[in-house]
Amino acid sequence: MDERDWILIQTLYQEKNITKAAQMLYISQPALTNRLHQLERKLNVKIVNRGRRGVQFTPQGEYLAKAASEMLMAIQRIKENVLNFEDRLTGTLRLAVSNFSTDYLMPSLLKAFKEQYPGIEFKVTTGFSSDIVDLIYSQEVHIAIVRGDYAWNGQKHLLFEDTLSIAADREIDIRKLPELPRIDYHTDPGLKHSIDHWWHENFSEPPLVSIEVDKAGTCKKLVANGLGYGILPSMVLNGNDDIHTNVIHTADGNPIVRKTWMLYHEESLELNMVKAFVNFVKESDAREWLTD
Incomplete structure (x- = not known):
């Protein structure tokens, strides 16, 4: 069995459908x-x-599907290690x-890094932070960028912190929030828990x-058009002078802070x-890459 066979089995296992798997494989x-x-x-x-x-x-097929993931990961690491012997920086960075x-x-971050290291390509997987953490735990990716605090024994670097704010198109009385229309948005469980906990501390x-x-981002646009208030991170609200904000605080008076981390395994620096990406990020101010 060669790499294409393992990819076929993995794709078919993921799709559970011959037609869809064939489309994914372009055959x-x-x-x-x-x-x-x-x-x-x-x-x-x-x-x-x-x-x-x-x-x-079948049970045998289930075993082969599991083996496919392991084999493809091993093949990927072999390719990466071979490229690592070259003087010039090449390869695909999995984020x-x-x-x-x-x-x-x-x-902005990837653009700046690509300008300095044109030989490095990217494979980027996106999702909620709770799912992203699973990918770095299992070493399916080299580096993870997550929002919030997670149990992590590997290496990590704090990129920046931002606060949570009540955002509206005008000044509002925070005490009257339960009477006002709110705009909610899909977010990861960690942020939702922080917002819900603050609400229960302040309202019955x-x-x-x-x-x-x-x-x-969609929530912010609706807020700016007067359709309700939102509870948004400051990173989203920066530069929006037409939106009034009130930072929310815990019961002991501290602002609710949301941290963004870069996570990676020590051995990945080999x-x-x-190593180039980690050093590039550490030597820069992550806030300079933030865009509206």
């Missing part, structure tokens, strides 16, 4: 089916069963980045959520491209 459905049958004959096992509900992996940082931090009734949107 025809008959070609995928034929190669799958060849693998089954070569290994003398049944890998999948096909039914009306799609592809069902996992929180949705928030993807929108406001990474475009639930918020009047009138609009729910997908991102903080790869020159990882």
Whole structure:
């Protein structure tokens, strides 16, 4: 079995559908089916069963799917180590980045890094911070950028801190928030917990959520148009003079702070491209890359 076979098995396991897997692999459905049958004959096992509900992996197929992830990771590391012998910095840096940082931090950061190290490419995975942490734990990525504090025994570097604020298109009486329309947005569990905890410390009734949107940026635009108030990080609100803000505080009077971290494994620094990225970030002020 070669790398393409492991990719085929992994993709089919993820999609659970022959047609979708073929599309992901940019091959025809008959070609995928034929190669799958060849693998089954070569290994003398049944890998999948096909039914009306799609592809069902047999116990042997489940084992091969797990092995596919391990084999592809091993192949990737071999390629990285071979490239690491070269004098010039090349390779693909695997990053996992929180949705928030993807929108406001990474475009400028990656552009600046690419200008200095043109031989390094990126593979960026995005998601909620709670999911991103899992990827760095399992070493599926070289570096993770997360929002919030997580249990982590590896190396980490604080990029910046920002506060949470009540944001509205005009000055509002914070005591009357339960009576006012609120705009909520999808965010990671850590930030949602901080907001909910603050609310329960200050109010005995639930918020009047009138609009729910997908991102903080969309929430900010609706706030600016007078459709309600939002509870947003200062990173989103910087430079928006038309929005009135009130920093929210804990019961003991401290502002609620949200930290953004760069996480990585110490052994990853043995790869020159990882070391270059880590040093590049550490030697700069991350706030200079923040964009609206």
